[in-house]
Amino acid sequence: MTPGARLQAAIVVLDAWVAGMPVEQALTNWARSARYAGSGDRAAVRDHVYDIMRARGTCAALGGGETGRALAIGLLRMQGGDPAALFTGQGHAPDALSEAELAGGTEPAGTADVPGWTLPLLEARVGGELAPLLGAFRSRAPVYLRVNLRRIDLPGSVAALARDGVAAEPVAGAATALVVTSGARRIKSCTAYQDGLVELQDLSVQRAVRGIDWPEGRILDYCAGGGGKALAIADACGSQVFAHDANPGRMADLPPRAERAGVVIRTLDRAALARMGRFDAVLCDVPCSGSGTWRRDPEAKWRLTPERLAELERVQAAILAEAAPLVRPGGSLVYMTCSLFHAENEAQIARFCAQATGWQVAQTGCDTPLSASDGFFHAVLRAPEA
Ligand SMILES: C[S@@+](CC[C@H](N)C(=O)[O-])C[C@H]1O[C@@H](n2cnc3c(N)ncnc32)[C@H](O)[C@@H]1O
Numbered sequence: 001m002t003p004g005a006r007l008q009a010a011i012v013v014l015d016a017w018v019a020g021m022p023v024e025q026a027l028t029n030w031a032r033s034a035r036y037a038g039s040g041d042r043a044a045v046r047d048h049v050y051d052i053m054r055a056r057g058t059c060a061a062l063g064g065g066e067t068g069r070a071l072a073i074g075l076l077r078m079q080g081g082d083p084a085a086l087f088t089g090q091g092h093a094p095d096a097l098s099e100a101e102l103a104g105g106t107e108p109a110g111t112a113d114v115p116g117w118t119l120p121l122l123e124a125r126v127g128g129e130l131a132p133l134l135g136a137f138r139s140r141a142p143v144y145l146r147v148n149l150r151r152i153d154l155p156g157s158v159a160a161l162a163r164d165g166v167a168a169e170p171v172a173g174a175a176t177a178l179v180v181t182s183g184a185r186r187i188k189s190c191t192a193y194q195d196g197l198v199e200l201q202d203l204s205v206q207r208a209v210r211g212i213d214w215p216e217g218r219i220l221d222y223c224a225g226g227g228g229k230a231l232a233i234a235d236a237c238g239s240q241v242f243a244h245d246a247n248p249g250r251m252a253d254l255p256p257r258a259e260r261a262g263v264v265i266r267t268l269d270r271a272a273l274a275r276m277g278r279f280d281a282v283l284c285d286v287p288c289s290g291s292g293t294w295r296r297d298p299e300a301k302w303r304l305t306p307e308r309l310a311e312l313e314r315v316q317a318a319i320l321a322e323a324a325p326l327v328r329p330g331g332s333l334v335y336m337t338c339s340l341f342h343a344e345n346e347a348q349i350a351r352f353c354a355q356a357t358g359w360q361v362a363q364t365g366c367d368t369p370l371s372a373s374d375g376f377f378h379a380v381l382r383a384p385e386a
Helices: 003-018 023-033 039-054 056-063 068-078 099-103 116-137 154-163 184-189 203-210 228-236 254-261 270-274 298-303 306-326 346-355
Strands: 143-147 167-170 177-182 198-200 218-221 240-243 265-267 279-285 327-337 360-367 376-382
Touching (some): 003 068, 023 039, 039 056, 116 298, 203 376, 228 279, 254 265, 346 360
Parallel strands (some): 279 327
Antiparallel strands (some): 143 198, 327 376
16 A cells, blocks of 8 residues: 555544544454555554544644544644645545645644643643653553563573564663564564563553562452453562452453463452452552553543543442452552552542551552653552451
8 A cells, every 4th residue: 555545544544433433443444444455554554543543632733623634634744744745636545635724733732632631630640741741642652571580581582582573672670671672563473472481561560560579478460351460470479379350251361371471370250259268469450541551542541531530430449448358467459550640549549548447558659651651550558467
């Protein structure tokens, strides 16, 4: 496909998204209707769409509207290009620009690229660093890998990835992390990935998991999902790791991932969990707004509403209340979110401690996209001794 045809495909996908279709569904529908498109074409169309979702407000202002076409015009202007070079009407490229489209728009304030109501919430986290944070949200996030140190060291993993065409390098100050510098789209077909020597995992998550002093004994990942945190914990300590999720179907990938990594993680449904007694540590990696990961998932920021945030806060508080009785006296309750908002983080911890007697906050930390790859909060609470 020509660059113009790829842009026209992105316009089709964006029109469906603006009309309310989830972006992944819109991309799949387009790919099914465009069997001629190769993997490079599909990747380029996806990149256009995601770049626009990250900077939707800027693209709309520079392109003069919220249609797929206007957003694509705005993207080219934002990137310093001339839209007329691709909007030619030749072949499968978008039609040539009208007089009004040629006139262009003006660059808005950087605050246009997140929902306005979230600005005070983000500012409360980063203070005077709001402009750099919003700038980071407009850029693509680097890809990070967690090296499975039980199986291989950092130099060995870099060499193994290089053999399959993926270039990566260690990250200063992070024991397990590699940042991928080229070939990211090949990772899942690499031998090093398929053999469990490396896992895809954001830097901020790796820093949080490695920064916690996990107790010896039994650790429960109470909201395990696909098991990213459970696998990182199993790699970081010698304790027995168990996994539970209210929706057990979400744990379907966990057994093959654990086998690949060479660790044992037992999944527990509700009945099995009830027979297990208490744990030395229970992790609650709760559902959240994802506001720390908006550059990886820019659709999420446009979907979030104040009502949805309030609902998430209720779910988070309920999960903490459910999980706390599973911690043995003197054990740890670990709370994690990929949110930057105080309401989902410090305020949840403060509310829990005000309602449950004798719990102590042992540790808290919050990375932002300015300090690591993504925003990620963690808190360790110590249960009262019996
Ligand atoms: C942020 S995701 C977890 C991601 C996962 N820990 C990982 O690293 O891949 C939150 C998970 O919490 C689960 N969940 C929601 N409500 C729950 C509840 N009351 N009890 C246990 N799990 C719950 C959801 O099904 C979802 O899989």
